[in-house]
Amino acid sequence: MNTFTQSALSSPVSSVKLKAGDFKRVKDLLYEYCGIFLQEGKEALVQSRLMKRMRKLGIGSFSEYLDFIERPESGGEFLAFVDVLTTNKTHFFREAQHFEFIRKHIIPTMGGRNAKWWSAGCSTGEEPVTTAITLHEARRTTPWSSVKILATDISREVLKVAKNGVYPSSRMMDVPDSIRRKYFESIGNDEFKVKEQVEEMITYGRLNLTEDWPLKGNFQVIMCRNVMIYFNRQTQQQVVQKFYDQLQPGGFLFLGHSESVSSNNKGFKNLAPAVYQKI
Structure with a gap:
């Protein structure tokens, strides 16, 4: 007992x-x-x-x-x-302007280079999956060599969902039918599973953003959207500085639309709403 x-x-x-x-x-x-x-x-x-x-x-x-x-x-x-x-609210193609920015301004510059991207605070996986789909869709007109997406979160429970890659139809509301047919497989019970061509691009892992990071850096893109709103100002500044250290020169940092890099941080320039580039 x-x-x-x-x-x-x-x-x-x-x-x-x-x-x-x-x-x-x-x-x-x-x-x-x-x-x-x-x-x-x-x-x-x-x-x-x-x-x-x-x-x-x-x-x-x-x-x-x-x-x-x-x-x-x-x-x-x-x-x-x-x-x-831990709050884990998310959905596919959330803040769609960011994925449009990726399509128009980042992918065309990649050429044949291999790249590392990071989804920090990935929740149940919708953000890294959307990122991988955006890359695949752009490949038809803008070739790129290889992108590996690291996706991390502090919650073990949401990572289980993300790794499983299975979503009910209610979570697919923001996914266009053509995209759903191409990148998801219906597995019955009104559920859809992410197809292998997307899954193989993503590696999931648990990470606490306020602890030491066992990462080698050199990321081209870091996405940490709607996470830092739960931190106080001091912690936000510390995490942004660590992101700066992990980005390659000219790399991009995406935050949530209610988040921003402090005006005192001269290491980034603001390119679009909640989109920053390492100087």
Whole structure:
């Protein structure tokens, strides 16, 4: 029997409220681990998501749960804690102007060179898949040699989806029919799987953007869109500087449309909304 069951029975999880002190602990743990800054007003969201984990474990209070995830014997529950509190909203061809910029301004300059691209914060895979499709579509008129796309995220759960490459029809709403037929295979149950010609371009891996990166750099393109809005200003500047170090001279950095490189950072020039080039 789970050692927490008796506590759970005396204090049903459904009736437990997240106290101010517990919310502060959650904020501090998440920020220290991965730089995500939870703002005030997120208490209800945190309570709802963590209660799912508490029910599964039979833990009857938030303070007990937070004590548990910090102990070695938690069995990786801390990473599950991070997973449930990480927002992973995305869709195919999101912020389509960026893929149009890639098609018009980056691919024509590639020639026969091999290139490394990086989707940082790839979530369930829609961004790297869209990038690979954009490259394939352009190849009909603009030849390029080889592009390898590294796709990373901090969440193990979304990476499982991305690696599997299977999406329900509800997630295909923004994919034109011609693209769907060419690059996805219907596998029944109203689901579609990414075809091999796209999958073979992408390598998925887990990475915490606020820790040291075991990467060799020399990326031509880095896409980190709608991720840094969850960081405070200091962490944003640190991550942008690390992106700068990983880009080749003249390389491109794509951010979300609500994100920007600080005006104090003279290492980038702004080419288009949320598109920067390393000087």
